[in-house]
Amino acid sequence: MTTHIRRTGDFRWDGIPVSAYKPGGTHFAGITRQLLFEGGEGLGCQLRYFEVAPTGYSSLERHRHAHAIMVIRGRGRALVGDRILELGTHDLVRVPPRTWHQFRADGEEPFGFLCMVDCGRDSPERPDQDELSDLRADPAIAEFIRI
Amino acid sequence: MTTHIRRTGDFRWDGIPVSAYKPGGTHFAGITRQLLFEGGEGLGCQLRYFEVAPTGYSSLERHRHAHAIMVIRGRGRALVGDRILELGTHDLVRVPPRTWHQFRADGEEPFGFLCMVDCGRDSPERPDQDELSDLRADPAIAEFIRI
Numbered sequence: 001m002t003t004h005i006r007r008t009g010d011f012r013w014d015g016i017p018v019s020a021y022k023p024g025g026t027h028f029a030g031i032t033r034q035l036l037f038e039g040g041e042g043l044g045c046q047l048r049y050f051e052v053a054p055t056g057y058s059s060l061e062r063h064r065h066a067h068a069i070m071v072i073r074g075r076g077r078a079l080v081g082d083r084i085l086e087l088g089t090h091d092l093v094r095v096p097p098r099t100w101h102q103f104r105a106d107g108e109e110p111f112g113f114l115c116m117v118d119c120g121r122d123s124p125e126r127p128d129q130d131e132l133s134d135l136r137a138d139p140a141i142a143e144f145i146r147i
Numbered sequence: 148m149t150t151h152i153r154r155t156g157d158f159r160w161d162g163i164p165v166s167a168y169k170p171g172g173t174h175f176a177g178i179t180r181q182l183l184f185e186g187g188e189g190l191g192c193q194l195r196y197f198e199v200a201p202t203g204y205s206s207l208e209r210h211r212h213a214h215a216i217m218v219i220r221g222r223g224r225a226l227v228g229d230r231i232l233e234l235g236t237h238d239l240v241r242v243p244p245r246t247w248h249q250f251r252a253d254g255e256e257p258f259g260f261l262c263m264v265d266c267g268r269d270s271p272e273r274p275d276q277d278e279l280s281d282l283r284a285d286p287a288i289a290e291f292i293r294i
Binding site for chain 2: 005045
């Protein structure tokens with residue numbers, strides 16, 4: 001593994017591919033993933049960089065593992081539990097276990113954030129119709145979420 | 148634990164204290180530590196932010212656990228193993244297990260970097276006289292290191 005990985009341009013890194021956010025689906029849009037540190041060899045966690053285009057959004061999901069997030073580009077908004085957060089560069093967000101969350105860009109610039117997770121983690125789940133109804137009981141959340 | 152932690156100023160965060168880098172000693176200088184994510188509750192890792200003043204340096208040390216680092220402020224240099232790296236903002240550095248490393252600022256601005264580690268990790272060790280002699284066999288490393 002390379003010791004020093006240079007930033008090569010605007011939020012791109014030497015030898016690190018810009019990947020699809022997830023294998024496929026229509027429950028997300030305009031979002032890419034770069035795996036900055038994959039873990040292993042003395043490290044039980046990963047650091048990923050996600051970038052959301054101005055009209056994009058991540059998947060509305062939850063899981064048992066937690067996320068620890070730092071914004072490093074632009075501005076965005078996030079649903080975390082029952083709160084909608086307004087996020088700027090270098091703000092931190094903790095997504096606790098089993099908490100619904102979704103990220104959206106806010107503005108004309110891409111919205112980029114680091115996300116730290118354990119290497120060993122469970123798969124995300126998406127809301128079923130009952131859970132969606134519960135979420136939509138709050139008008140602000142109903143307006144915010146994209147599925 | 149708070150879900151959203153706002154950046155409050157230049158590389159400071161709401162409610163996160165600026166701490167001493169280590170309990171004490173003369174083997175480091177001009178460096179502070181902020182614990183951004185402490186782990187626990189679904190997360191087995193921590194994210195710290197270290198900031199090195201223009202004349203400062205971290206401890207020359209090694210340990211079994213690995214570091215995964217992203218520069219987010221200024222410029223610096225690092226010894227990692229037998230290499231001295233020139234680092235700019237958003238560059239990534241992987242410090243493998245059992246590898247000597249030390250960070251120094253480079254320029255007039257503070258040098259700040261994120262460092263991801265496992266919550267469960269061993270304590271660092273510093274070089275003994277024989278190990279220092281080995282390191283100093285390389286003139287560039289001899290010039291670089293501070294103890």
